Amino acid sequence: MYATAGDRPIVQKYGGTSVGSVERIRNIARRVAAQVAEGRKKIAIVVSAMSGETNRLVELVMQANPDATGRNYDMAIAAGEQVSVALMAAALEREGVAAKGFLAYQLGIYTDNFHAKARIKSINTASLFECWEKGEIPVIAGFQGVNEYNDITTLGRGGSDTSAVAIAVALNAAFCEINTDVDGMFTADPRVVQNAKLLSFQDFEVALEMASLGSKVLHSRCVELGAKYKMPLTVRNTFKPDDHDRTVIMSFTEKQRLEAPVVSGITVDKKVARITLDGLPTDNAFMADVFKKIAELGVNVDVIVHNKLNDESGFRLGFTLHEDEAEKTVKSLSAWTESQAAGKGIQICAEGKLAKVSAVGLGMQSHPGVASKCFEVLVANNIAIKMVSTSEIKISCVVDSSVADEAARVLHDAFIID
Numbered sequence: 001m002y003a004t005a006g007d008r009p010i011v012q013k014y015g016g017t018s019v020g021s022v023e024r025i026r027n028i029a030r031r032v033a034a035q036v037a038e039g040r041k042k043i044a045i046v047v048s049a050m051s052g053e054t055n056r057l058v059e060l061v062m063q064a065n066p067d068a069t070g071r072n073y074d075m076a077i078a079a080g081e082q083v084s085v086a087l088m089a090a091a092l093e094r095e096g097v098a099a100k101g102f103l104a105y106q107l108g109i110y111t112d113n114f115h116a117k118a119r120i121k122s123i124n125t126a127s128l129f130e131c132w133e134k135g136e137i138p139v140i141a142g143f144q145g146v147n148e149y150n151d152i153t154t155l156g157r158g159g160s161d162t163s164a165v166a167i168a169v170a171l172n173a174a175f176c177e178i179n180t181d182v183d184g185m186f187t188a189d190p191r192v193v194q195n196a197k198l199l200s201f202q203d204f205e206v207a208l209e210m211a212s213l214g215s216k217v218l219h220s221r222c223v224e225l226g227a228k229y230k231m232p233l234t235v236r237n238t239f240k241p242d243d244h245d246r247t248v249i250m251s252f253t254e255k256q257r258l259e260a261p262v263v264s265g266i267t268v269d270k271k272v273a274r275i276t277l278d279g280l281p282t283d284n285a286f287m288a289d290v291f292k293k294i295a296e297l298g299v300n301v302d303v304i305v306h307n308k309l310n311d312e313s314g315f316r317l318g319f320t321l322h323e324d325e326a327e328k329t330v331k332s333l334s335a336w337t338e339s340q341a342a343g344k345g346i347q348i349c350a351e352g353k354l355a356k357v358s359a360v361g362l363g364m365q366s367h368p369g370v371a372s373k374c375f376e377v378l379v380a381n382n383i384a385i386k387m388v389s390t391s392e393i394k395i396s397c398v399v400d401s402s403v404a405d406e407a408a409r410v411l412h413d414a415f416i417i418d
């Protein structure tokens, strides 16, 4: 990637573990200094807070006030990045590289007003070009932005990946390099599936599915941005030599899409709960109201199953959601159904400790039989499938979380190693 970048800017993002100690920051500064010495001038560095730091700040502000306003909350939790920026710029200067640190307000990373989940609206890159003209390397705070009132905002946990990609897009960079503590994207989580393989190239569409289905390597918003603007993303391990294998996430050509494997990855999301409503009236309008109510709570529902009970007494509705949202959803749905004439007698229950295991791949679009093979493999391994959902490029099965890792292993063996 570097060889083909020419004179275009490159954005390098270093995550929390990569900048987890001063020694690590100094190692990165040495890497950047070597690149600068080789003649690469247009590098922009984006950093996260040192590992654990943002969690510590969240705890502090929650202790001060569990109902802290968005403005105070964001001002507190954005502070970790400021330290990383200064340490990185200082470390670069120690290596003989002129550097200049920028917080979001200093550069001009403008966002909307949604504290703790702000979206970037525009980025002023003028100062970055000024730095490069003077031979300086800019170091930018990830995760933070500034709104129209000059208040500090943050982009949501893990958001510094998104900062880096947005800056790369604004710069029309050659690519955005995400330096992290794993080698790249794998066919499955290597801690769970021992024979998982590194994916050298991955199409945005699959990477996006994998990111949103529970592969924890990248923030899904960052992949979304990369896909939207076709900004190639390189995921590499900070702790390995520069020529080590990595994953390049890019827009596949038509030919690459056709040649893509049926299944490229298996993901596991263990934070799944299911809510079941029994005895729903047969009138579908009521079901629409149920989902309207859930949407008003700001809860995302995932797999939905709706069927008639055997005794013809009504309908059963089941859906999955993030486990952290199950309790509040049951509470408010129960109160709401009770208050409705048509809702009396509906039984609502929640089941936790579930997981969603998914197989994702572009080739699925043109290869029938993926679902049948998936069920066959799980059944042969005595893994009960509780719910299923599919799209053009994925099939997801909800199973007990106690057997989720096993399900990932057998599916990986069947689809990827085979």
Ligand code: ASP
Residues within 6 Å of the ligand: 015, 016, 048, 049, 054, 055, 080, 142, 143, 156, 157, 158, 159, 160, 161
């Ligand atoms: N420091 C922030 C967090 O821990 C942002 C990031 O690391 O991407 O969420």
Ligand code: MG
Residues within 6 Å of the ligand: 015, 016, 048, 158, 159, 161
């Ligand atoms: Mg991160």
